[in-house]
Amino acid sequence: xxxxxxxxxxxxxxxxxxxxxxxxxxxxxxxxxxxxxxxxxxxxxxxxxxxxxxxxxxxxxxxxxxxxxxxxxxxxxxxxxxxxxxxxxxxxxxxxxxxxxxxxxxxxxxxxxxxxxxxxxxxxxxxxxxxxxxxxxxxxxxxxxxxxxxxxxxxxxxxxxxxxxxxxxxxxxxxxxxxxxxxxxxxxxxxxxxxxxxxxxxxxxxxxxxxxxxxxxxxxxxxxxxxxxxxxxxxxxxxxxxxxxxxxxxxxxxxxxxxxxxxxxxxxxxxxxxxxxxxxxxxxxxxxxxxxxxxxxxxxxxxxxxxxxxxxxxxxxxxxxxxxxxxxxxxxxxxxxxxxxxxxxxxxxxxxxxxxxxxxxxxxxxxxxxxxxxxxx
Amino acid sequence: xxxxxxxxxxxxxxxxxxxxxxxxxxxxxxxxxxxxxxxxxxxxxxxxxxxxxxxxxxxxxxxxxxxxxxxxxxxxxxxxxxxxxxxxxxxxxxxxxxxxxxxxxxxxxxxxxxxxxxxxxxxxxxxxxxxx
Numbered sequence: 001x002x003x004x005x006x007x008x009x010x011x012x013x014x015x016x017x018x019x020x021x022x023x024x025x026x027x028x029x030x031x032x033x034x035x036x037x038x039x040x041x042x043x044x045x046x047x048x049x050x051x052x053x054x055x056x057x058x059x060x061x062x063x064x065x066x067x068x069x070x071x072x073x074x075x076x077x078x079x080x081x082x083x084x085x086x087x088x089x090x091x092x093x094x095x096x097x098x099x100x101x102x103x104x105x106x107x108x109x110x111x112x113x114x115x116x117x118x119x120x121x122x123x124x125x126x127x128x129x130x131x132x133x134x135x136x137x138x139x140x141x142x143x144x145x146x147x148x149x150x151x152x153x154x155x156x157x158x159x160x161x162x163x164x165x166x167x168x169x170x171x172x173x174x175x176x177x178x179x180x181x182x183x184x185x186x187x188x189x190x191x192x193x194x195x196x197x198x199x200x201x202x203x204x205x206x207x208x209x210x211x212x213x214x215x216x217x218x219x220x221x222x223x224x225x226x227x228x229x230x231x232x233x234x235x236x237x238x239x240x241x242x243x244x245x246x247x248x249x250x251x252x253x254x255x256x257x258x259x260x261x262x263x264x265x266x267x268x269x270x271x272x273x274x275x276x277x278x279x280x281x282x283x284x285x286x287x288x289x290x291x292x293x294x295x296x297x298x299x300x301x302x303x304x305x306x307x308x309x310x311x312x313x314x315x316x317x318x319x320x321x322x323x324x325x326x327x328x329x330x331x332x333x334x335x336x337x338x339x340x341x342x343x344x345x346x347x348x349x350x351x352x353x354x355x356x357x358x359x360x361x362x363x364x365x366x367x368x369x370x371x372x373x374x375x376x377x
Numbered sequence: 378x379x380x381x382x383x384x385x386x387x388x389x390x391x392x393x394x395x396x397x398x399x400x401x402x403x404x405x406x407x408x409x410x411x412x413x414x415x416x417x418x419x420x421x422x423x424x425x426x427x428x429x430x431x432x433x434x435x436x437x438x439x440x441x442x443x444x445x446x447x448x449x450x451x452x453x454x455x456x457x458x459x460x461x462x463x464x465x466x467x468x469x470x471x472x473x474x475x476x477x478x479x480x481x482x483x484x485x486x487x488x489x490x491x492x493x494x495x496x497x498x499x500x501x502x503x504x505x506x507x508x509x
Contacts, residue, residue, distance in 0.1 A: 061449045068451065191450030199475060201456055202498050213480055248478035334456050334500040341499075374498055376480040 138249030193332035202374035212244035212368025228253035237360035256304025268315025281325035288338035464491030
C-alpha cells in the first residue's frame, strides 16, 4: 500500500506537461532576478517592520513610566498641584558631560556637574511635593531618573529608526536591529526599577549596602560625607570602619569621599580596604554568585573610584573587592532572593580576608557600594 | 500600579470565524480525499497537501492569537518581607507593605515579646520550566 502511495505521488508531480513546467521555470527565474535586484530592500523592509514593533513597545513602556511618575507625585502631593508639566520638563532634561580635550581636573568638574544635576532633581521634587521627607524625596528622584532613562532610550531608538527609514541605509538599520534585544532588556529593567523605586523596595544594586547594614546593625553611626554613614564595628579583634549610603531612601552617597576623608584622618593607618559591590554577571553564571578581586569595585561615572584609587595609592593601602554577580535585569529591579541570600557568604569572605591579611588591633575599611533604597543602617 | 493578570488576550470574532471556516473546509477536503481513495484507489496529493497545510496554518494562527498579553516590565513582582526577632529564633515571612525597609523595627515578638526587625526584603523569582 505504501509503495502504491509513493508511485501515485511521483506520477502526480512528474506528469506535469511542458507548459506548466515552463511557467514554473519562468517564475523561478523572475523570483531570482527580483531577489537579486530588490533582495536587500526587502530585507530592509522586514527589519524596519521588526524595529517598528519594538519601538511601539518602547513607546508603551515610556508612556506608562511617565504615567506612573505623574500619578505617584500627585498621590504624594495629595493632589495639591498638577505635576504633569514639570515632570515632562524633567523627562527632557539633558546632561552635558565636561570637556575632556584637556583632561586636567576633569574629575572635579565631573563631580561638580553630577552634584548640580542631583541637587536640581531633588529641588524639583521638593517643589512638587513640599511635605515629602528625605526618604521620599530620594525615592521620587530615583523614580524620575528611571522615567528619564526610558524617555531617552525611546527617543534614541526612534531617531535611528527614522534615520534608517529616511536614508534606507541597510547598515544603520542592521546595527539598530542587532542592538535591539539588549535595548529591550535594559528598558524592561528600567521599567521594573520604576516599580521598585515607587514602592521603596531594595534593588539588586543594594547588595553592598545590605551587607554593610548587616555589619552595622546595632552600632552607632554618623555621617562622614554627604549622604554617607559610617560605623565602628569590632570584627575578629580588629576595628572595621563600615560605611554605606544613608538609607532607607534611594541614595548612593559619596563612598569615595568618605574613604578619602577617613584615610586622611587616620594618616593612612589602615591595613586594608574591602569594597563590596554588585557586578554584571556573564551568561551562564548564577545570580548571587560571590567572587573576589583586587581593585576598587565602584561603578558609575568614576569620581568615587578615582578618589579611592588616589588615596589608597598615596598611603599604599591594599584594596580587596568582593563582587556579587547579577544580571542586568536584576540590578535595578527588586532584589532577587538568591542575591539577598548571598549576604552570609559575603560576610564569611570578609571575615576570612580580615583573618588572613590583618593582625589583631589593625584598622580596616569596609565599604558597601550601591543604591541603598529600602535599606536603613 | 498595575495588577498582574494572567489573562489570555481574547482574539476578535472575525478572526475566529475565518479560522473556523478554514478548519472546516480543510477537514471536508481531507475526508473527500480519503473517500476517493477508498472508492477508486486514487490519491489526490495536491488536495491532501493543500488541506493539511491549511489545517496546520489555522491551528498555528489560533494558538498565536491565544498568546499572553504584552508584558512591559511594570508588572509588580511578588516581594516578601522577612521579619526576625533580635532575641530568639523567631522569624516570619509576609507580603511586602509600603513603608517596609531593611532594619525597620516592627511589632514585638509573639514568642518572647522581644523587639523584631525586618531582616530581609526579597523578590521571589518565577522559575521557568526547562524542557528535558
